[in-house]
Amino acid sequence: MDKQQYAATREVQQSVARTVAGKVTAQFGATSRDERDKLEYAFSAYGFLIERNEHLSLVEFAERISRNFDVTVPRNARSRARFASLRDPQGCRESGD
Numbered sequence: 072m073d074k075q076q077y078a079a080t081r082e083v084q085q086s087v088a089r090t091v092a093g094k095v096t097a098q099f100g101a102t103s104r105d106e107r108d109k110l111e112y113a114f115s116a117y118g119f120l121i122e123r124n125e126h127l128s129l130v131e132f133a134e135r136i137s138r139n140f141d142v143t144v145p146r147n148a149r150s151r152a153r154f155a156s157l158r159d160p161q162g163c164r165e166s167g168d
Contacts, residue, residue: 086128095114
C-alpha cells in the first residue's frame, strides 16, 4: 500500500457520526491517552453540530466547527487544529495545548 492509499484508508476509518437516537460515535486512531482525551472532548463539546443519522470524516467535522465557531478563540482553535491535523497520514501528533 502506497502513502496515498494509506492516507485515503485512514481518512475513511477516522470519522464521527450521530445515531438516530442522538448518540455521537467516533472511529479514530489515537496514539496517546492525552490525544484520545482531547478528541473525546471535541466530540462531546461539538457533537451537536452533527445531524442525526449523519456521518462525517474528522476533517469535515473540523470544517463544520470552524464554520460555526470563531476559531480564534483558543478552545475552538485547538479542536479544529486537532482534526485538521488528521489530513496527514502520520495522524495527529500535535503536542501541548
